[in-house]
Amino acid sequence: MEIRNNTYTLRKCKFIVNYDKVIEDKNIIIQDNFIKDIGEETEGDEIDCSKYVVIPGIVNAHTHTPMIILRGYYDDAELPVWLEKMWQFEKKYQLEAMNLSSELAILEMLSKGTTAFVDMYFNPDGIRELSRKYGIRAYAGYTFLDSLFEPYEIDMKQRQLREDNLFKPIINVHSVYATSINTLKLARQLSEEQNTWVHIHVSETRREIYEIKKKYGKFPVELLHEFNLTKNSQLVHLGWIASWEINYVNHATHCPTSNMKLATAGFFPFREMLERGLNVTIGTDGPASNNSLDMFREMKNAVLLQRHSYWDTSIKAYHVFKAATEEGYKLIGVKGGRVEKGYIADLVLIRKDPLYPLRKDRILSNIVYNSVGEYVEKVIVNGKIVYDEDKLITFNKRREELLKLLDKVIP
């Protein structure tokens, strides 16, 4: 149904799920961008939510949306070979096609309950426009990657990038092995000036560890720390981080599927990070290395990989659910990731029918281990319904158009 004013009610939500608490049969009143109240009251238009499970919005903390065009392009190679292949194509990849690809990825992400994403690529202006068009939160910037682009060029472009309602610039740095020390310094300076964070791949492969140690005498995270680039940085992958380096980390992002698919092996020390109270988030990584953008599957795979690595079950469903919701919102600096009074109204409504057994004490397990992305029916961002059955029709039409437009540039 259409919502005609700024206050409305999600009525009789079957379950409202936070990582630490599940409640049943309550109403959620949304006013403007926020959750005004949760309880028995109603206000404004009403949406019957008795057939939905309501969870907080989900943050895909690391992806490369334009790489959806490269999905399946070079699946069966290890990271160094795979990356070379990607870069060969990316040298010729045109901005317009990048934006069309990002749009395709956003349609896919929204329909699976992702309300915010952190993107590393070369089309942040396009991302900003798409964020406005679809009402999804987006965090993107030009990416420092010295072999493909001159750092001063990235710096210049980045300085022209403007914030928008749901869009915020971030400082993307590919990695310590693909940039110079000067570039790292430039990135730090920019992040301070623009009051945003640095987003970087670190300690992803054994080869990276070896090469950085040989070149600089330090491990990658140590090196970043030396240049004051760990405090306000989001470090992605960390499969080969040394135990003592964990002390330097503040924001860490786990991409279990991509790490496994690219055979980088290693061990993202989730438990130790939780013990130290770090901000730990989860990302799908790009559609060329996952190849799905479904964050529900990613939550499950995070538990699976962690249990396989620790030989125990210390990482549980609620840890990864928290990482994908509340911790994701902590990373992006928005008071969201919880379905709670006073929090931003970023919400995901999941059909309850296919979930069996549907019980209060098992609903979190069902969401994570049954990976319910396919049952997402409505998505709310900033109080607005940005995805529902009506949008599905529009989305499908637009997808058809995008596929046709992109057909010529698929490598």
Next chain:
Amino acid sequence: MEIRNNTYTLRKCKFIVNYDKVIEDKNIIIQDNFIKDIGEETEGDEIDCSKYVVIPGIVNAHTHTPMIILRGYYDDAELPVWLEKMWQFEKKYQLEAMNLSSELAILEMLSKGTTAFVDMYFNPDGIRELSRKYGIRAYAGYTFLDSLFEPYEIDMKQRQLREDNLFKPIINVHSVYATSINTLKLARQLSEEQNTWVHIHVSETRREIYEIKKKYGKFPVELLHEFNLTKNSQLVHLGWIASWEINYVNHATHCPTSNMKLATAGFFPFREMLERGLNVTIGTDGPASNNSLDMFREMKNAVLLQRHSYWDTSIKAYHVFKAATEEGYKLIGVKGGRVEKGYIADLVLIRKDPLYPLRKDRILSNIVYNSVGEYVEKVIVNGKIVYDEDKLITFNKRREELLKLLDKVIP
């Protein structure tokens, strides 16, 4: 559309995918139970398949369907503790409820493209009836598990179990640690008499290896080999198999998700098994330890776990696709698992629209890494359409009924 006779045509299939070959825009003529021809001709009624990707039927080589009632019941424990919890419930689990649960699981599996499954539980008669009702291939038997049931009782019941059109009895043995040597001998004898195979969990945990070695002086697979129980046996899990034991194995089943979720760690040596030409299949395991029954996700997770274990990409999409199709059919002894003239007409039709990029050279990658179970639209078993949009409505109705009936017995 309704098919009015025994010969019909799947017209203009967008792609027809076998693990080793993809063809485009061809017709599949089905006559009775078999694929009569693939090419330009048509015969009988026609179904327009220009919007479908056609793949062979999928075999879920190891599951415990009645455990869907235990989905999410005790998720966050390691195997020995988890198993104790399961057994406590199973002691009181009534046959009628088991059958209702199996029915629920079959609805779920069929709708995700599973055409055959191998089940280990205590309700094979119910499974036979359900196999007839839904037209799915099923392989089940009473399970030897000495702590719960007297072996002679299982033996007696098993002898009364009859084959059916799509159902075949198998000899289920829980494990070497949960049965005596006499039970193992009984199982072998039964399998010879009933001309079927033994289906058993083996070398799943370090603890099992330790206990069996201490008790018998042999590793579990060695022990089975001593009692002539490896030649015609399907050995499930094998995460802790010793390298020299691989020589004794003929049929091995990999359950990557369950192994990771239960933190059994270890290493299923997929590559070594392929090198020796073994019959390697894939199973979801039961819905209490996965918790999904979607074989597409299982194929992906098999690649992921293997790449993480080997630190390389030697296990590729086509290996797991083959394991889930052609090798699955080899296990169950049916000439299927390929979309090819003369093979049994067990087929899965997947909507092509959501698959991007949709290209001949990437379709196999898309099926495996994008895990397309949610896009399955029609399923054909033995030449008959056993799942389509019409059936979806019937399935959903029946699911509602089953949920109500089962509500009282959920632990």
